[in-house]
Amino acid sequence: MKKESNRLYGGIEAGGTKFVCVVGSSPDNITAQTQFPTTNPKETLSKAAAFFKKEMKKTPLEAIGIASFGPLDLNLKSKSYGCITTTPKADWADTNLVNTFRDVLGFPVFLDTDVNGAALGEQKWGAAQGLDTFIYLTVGTGIGGGGMANGKLMHGLTHPEMGHILVPHDIKKDPFKGSCPFHKDCLEGLASGMAMEKRWGKLPKDLPADHKAWELESDYLARGGDEPDIGAFPTKGNHRWWHYEKAGIAERSPQKSESSAQ
Numbered sequence: 001m002k003k004e005s006n007r008l009y010g011g012i013e014a015g016g017t018k019f020v021c022v023v024g025s026s027p028d029n030i031t032a033q034t035q036f037p038t039t040n041p042k043e044t045l046s047k048a049a050a051f052f053k054k055e056m057k058k059t060p061l062e063a064i065g066i067a068s069f070g071p072l073d074l075n076l077k078s079k080s081y082g083c084i085t086t087t088p089k090a091d092w093a094d095t096n097l098v099n100t101f102r103d104v105l106g107f108p109v110f111l112d113t114d115v116n117g118a119a120l121g122e123q124k125w126g127a128a129q130g131l132d133t134f135i136y137l138t139v140g141t142g143i144g145g146g147g148m149a150n151g152k153l154m155h156g157l158t159h160p161e162m163g164h165i166l167v168p169h170d171i172k173k174d175p176f177k178g179s180c181p182f183h184k185d186c187l188e189g190l191a192s193g194m195a196m197e198k199r200w201g202k203l204p205k206d207l208p209a210d211h212k213a214w215e216l217e218s219d220y221l222a223r224g225g226d227e228p229d230i231g232a233f234p235t236k237g238n239h240r241w242w243h244y245e246k247a248g249i250a251e252r253s254p255q256k257s258e259s260s261a262q
């Protein structure tokens with residue numbers, strides 16, 4: 001039996017902007033890597049498959065793990081397991097990532113969300129080493145999260161949409177209505193890169209370090225992490241919040257008083 005360090009695996013970070021493909025056994029042992037822009041599924045997946053086919057001529061791979069943008073169907077009993085589902089990204093809806101690579105390469109293919117893939121990496125090699133229950137949050141164009149509970153990556157009726165929690169929004173201090181197409185002023189609608197760009201008319205990277213945007217941003221992110229119910233999918237109550245219906249669809253909870261944030 002090969003030592004774990006001698007086994008080589010394929011890895012794909014399937015992002016909405018670019019695909020990164022690697023072969024290796026750990027972050028310290030990457031034997032090959034390539035990346036290319038995400039275009040249409042046929043072109044993008046063909047490039048990824050060609051990379052792995054070439055690498056497999058040098059050395060066999062044990063399996064491939066894919067961490068992808070979504071939403072994804074991760075229900076092993078579902079007919080569409082392995083598919084990207086209802087993404088707004090043109091052409092990618094109903095693309096089956098698992099079947100595509102399994103058919104072309106002929107070995108096990110595993111799929112999870114990009115944020116769960118990152119959470120797993122943090123637990124194995126990064127900031128969450130030694131922990132079996134934690135969440136991983138990423139703040140970029142949107143805000144997303146993955147995580148682990150009792151040693152298992154979080155899965156359920158739907159992906160935990162951690163960016164779409166509601167945070168206190170002082171409309172006098174911040175009259176920006178929010179950029180989320182579903183909820184307007186959820187955490188993502190107020191604090192994502194997209195929200196910053198829409199509020200200030202500039203990309204976050206072009207805002208100077210002393211711009212008031214940063215204080216507001218850190219305030220929202222701190223409040224997002226401070227909400228007592230974060231990740232717990234709360235039920236109806238006095239919180240301005242959502243509850244998750246059985247179908248996994250988020251709805252805003254009834255308000256005791258009409259929000260000033262409308």
Ligand SMILES: [Zn+2]
Pocket residue numbers: 163164165180181182183184186187188189
């Ligand atoms: Zn939202």
